[in-house]
Amino acid sequence: MTAAQNIADPVQPPIGIPPLPHSAGGLPIRWRPLRTRDAGLLMPLLAAADRNDHPTARHDRSALSRTLRSPGFTPHTDGVIALDPAGTALAYGACVTELPHPEAHLSSGAFSGAPQGEHSGAPQIEHGSAPEPHVAVHLEGAVHPRVRGSGIGRALLAWQEWRGRQLLTGIRTTLPALLTTHANRTATSAVRLYAAAGYTPVREWRTMRRALGSPLPQLTVPDGIRIRPFSLRFSEATRIALNDAFRDHWGFTPVSAREWRRIGHNPLFVARLSRLAISGSGTLRNPHRVAGFVLSEANRAEWPLHGQRVGRLDAIGVVSGWRGTGLSRPLITSALAAHQRNGHTSVDLDVDAENSSGAHTLYERLGFVEHDGSTSFAKHF
Numbered sequence: 001m002t003a004a005q006n007i008a009d010p011v012q013p014p015i016g017i018p019p020l021p022h023s024a025g026g027l028p029i030r031w032r033p034l035r036t037r038d039a040g041l042l043m044p045l046l047a048a049a050d051r052n053d054h055p056t057a058r059h060d061r062s063a064l065s066r067t068l069r070s071p072g073f074t075p076h077t078d079g080v081i082a083l084d085p086a087g088t089a090l091a092y093g094a095c096v097t098e099l100p101h102p103e104a105h106l107s108s109g110a111f112s113g114a115p116q117g118e119h120s121g122a123p124q125i126e127h128g129s130a131p132e133p134h135v136a137v138h139l140e141g142a143v144h145p146r147v148r149g150s151g152i153g154r155a156l157l158a159w160q161e162w163r164g165r166q167l168l169t170g171i172r173t174t175l176p177a178l179l180t181t182h183a184n185r186t187a188t189s190a191v192r193l194y195a196a197a198g199y200t201p202v203r204e205w206r207t208m209r210r211a212l213g214s215p216l217p218q219l220t221v222p223d224g225i226r227i228r229p230f231s232l233r234f235s236e237a238t239r240i241a242l243n244d245a246f247r248d249h250w251g252f253t254p255v256s257a258r259e260w261r262r263i264g265h266n267p268l269f270v271a272r273l274s275r276l277a278i279s280g281s282g283t284l285r286n287p288h289r290v291a292g293f294v295l296s297e298a299n300r301a302e303w304p305l306h307g308q309r310v311g312r313l314d315a316i317g318v319v320s321g322w323r324g325t326g327l328s329r330p331l332i333t334s335a336l337a338a339h340q341r342n343g344h345t346s347v348d349l350d351v352d353a354e355n356s357s358g359a360h361t362l363y364e365r366l367g368f369v370e371h372d373g374s375t376s377f378a379k380h381f
Contacts, residue, residue, distance in 0.1 A: 018158035020080065024091075025147035027084050034079030034094060039065040041081070042142075045089040049142040053187035056305045056372075062267050067140070071259075072097035078163060082152070093141035093156045095163045097171075098180075098253065134176040136378075137164035153193050161197075165381060177381055184374045191375070199377035204353035207372035208363050209310075212340040212347065219330040221277075222322075225291060227334045230274035234290055235264070238276060241290035245317025249352075268297040273311060273342060275335045277318075277327055292318040292327050294335040298344070306346075311339040313349040316359075332366060350374075 020031045039061050046059040068075055079094040139160045143153045161179060168177045181199065183190035221227055230238065236257070243254040255263070277292035297312040313335060318327050339347050349368065351359050 016162075018155065018162050020082070020159055021150070021152055021155050024082070024150040024152040027090070027147065029082045029084055029090055029147075029152075031080050031082050033077070034068065034075040034081050034092065036065075036068045036075050038075070038081060038089075038092075039068060041087075041089050042092055045092065045144055046142055048144050048146075052145040053190065054184045055186070056302060057184070058299070058301045058305065060268055060299065060301070062265070066262060066265065067094070067096070070096060070262075078167070080156070080159060082156075089144075090147050091141070091143045091152055091156055093139065093160045095160050095167060096138045096140060097167050098136045098138055134178055135168070135171050135173050136178050136180045137167045139164060139179055139181040148189060153189070154197070157193060157197055161379075168381065179379045179381070181377050182374060183377070185372065194377045197379070199379045201375050202378045203376040205350050205374045205376070206353050206360070206370045207348055207350050207374070208360075208368035209346050209348050209371045210336065210363075210366065210368040212336065212345055216333055216337050216340065219333050220326075221330045222325045222327055224279055225322075225327060226278045227275055227331060228278060229338070230271040230276055230293075230295070234276055234278065234288070235260070237288065237290040238293055238295075241293055241319050242315065242317055244319040245292070247320075266297075268299050268312075269314075270296050270298050270311075270342075273298065273335065273338045275331055275338065277322070277331050279322070290319070291322040292331050294331055296335055296339065298342075308345040309343055311342070311344040311347045313347060316349065328362060329366065332362075336366075 021029065023029060042064060043059065043061055046064070050057050050059065067073070068079075073079070073094060073096045075094075078096070079092065081089055082091040084090055139157070141156060141160065143156065164179045168179075171177065179199075180202075181194060183194065185191075239255055239257065239260045246252040247254070273296035275294045275296075276290050278288050279291045280286045280288040282288045293315065294313055295315040297314045299310075299312070303309050313332070316328070316332060318331070336347055349363065351363060353360075353373075
């Protein structure tokens with residue numbers, strides 16, 4: 001990140017608003033600012049983009065609504081949408097500011113599902129390593145397949161860069177400043193678009209799957225640990241554990257209590273399929289703590305696309321004091337057993353291809369195999 005800027009050499013404000021086209025694919029189009037209530041309008045666009053770019057994924061409307069209301073995003077200034085004469089959405093772009101948490105100088109990340117399209121959003125909580133602190137504006141968006149090839153994607157990305165640089169100019173920090181985005185490996189048009197615009201791949205993510213048709217191994221739980229389903233009683237302790245477990249992971253910002261409550265409204269989260277490793281006796285001298293966690297999701301809308309009932313391990317972590325004790329294996333296996341009893345035929349998870357903690361090897365030993373992937377891109381100023 002040698003080309004990144006700091007406060008002594010600030011990001012230069014952009015000059016002139018890049019023009020957005022008035023037609024695409026032979027259709028006249030009208031641009032207007034995004035609105036917080038646009039989730040319903042965007043869902044058909046994202047569904048069309050998903051079918052083209054990521055056939056086994058579908059967006060969740062509530063997750064999209066949370067993104068439109070996220071603290072780092074002001075829709076009427078940081079996003080645009082293109083409408084055809086019938087009012088159908090043909091494209092949209094959003095610029096979401098990601099700042100380090102005030103308690104730590106860590107690189108920023110995103111937790112909403114990645115929009116798949118001509119350009120797309122960030123991965124969910126990932127299992128990475130070796131962060132490089134920075135501030136970022138994350139570019140999310142999609143272009144309908146029927147108007148691709150008309151230049152609308154290039155024009156929209158140019159507008160997002162203009163707005164993103166404006167936002168970065170207003171951030172006073174000594175940390176590097178950059179624009180980020182993300183694309184599934186099947187979204188080839190997005191990959192070409194970013195490469196042509198000077199974006200560099202900075203992280204590869206692997207999606208791994210574990211079939212649940214065979215019996216799972218019986219594994220020993222370390223002494224002093226009880227594994228149990230997630231409950232609200234341990235919600236705050238789980239947030240603290242998550243921040244500890246991911247503190248040194250690439251692309252992660254510590255989650256505040258306010259953000260944790262916002263994330264908690266995710267309808268895909270399934271508490272009974274999630275697992276917590278609890279330490280301590282529950283006394284004042286030895287209170288209960290969350291030593292590790294597996295947070296699970298299930299998206300029924302995607303099951304027909306996969307041809308099976310697929311669950312998801314969205315976040316897996318062990319706090320620093322319990323690393324090296326062998327806790328991860330029984331914790332993950334307990335979660336897999338819960339998915340199996342729930343009738344799921346397989347479970348997916350994502351892992352950073354450059355993970356230095358041995359997570360990829362651990363997952364392989366537990367029966368996971370790679371079947372998909374995606375890339376994070378960045379452009380430095």
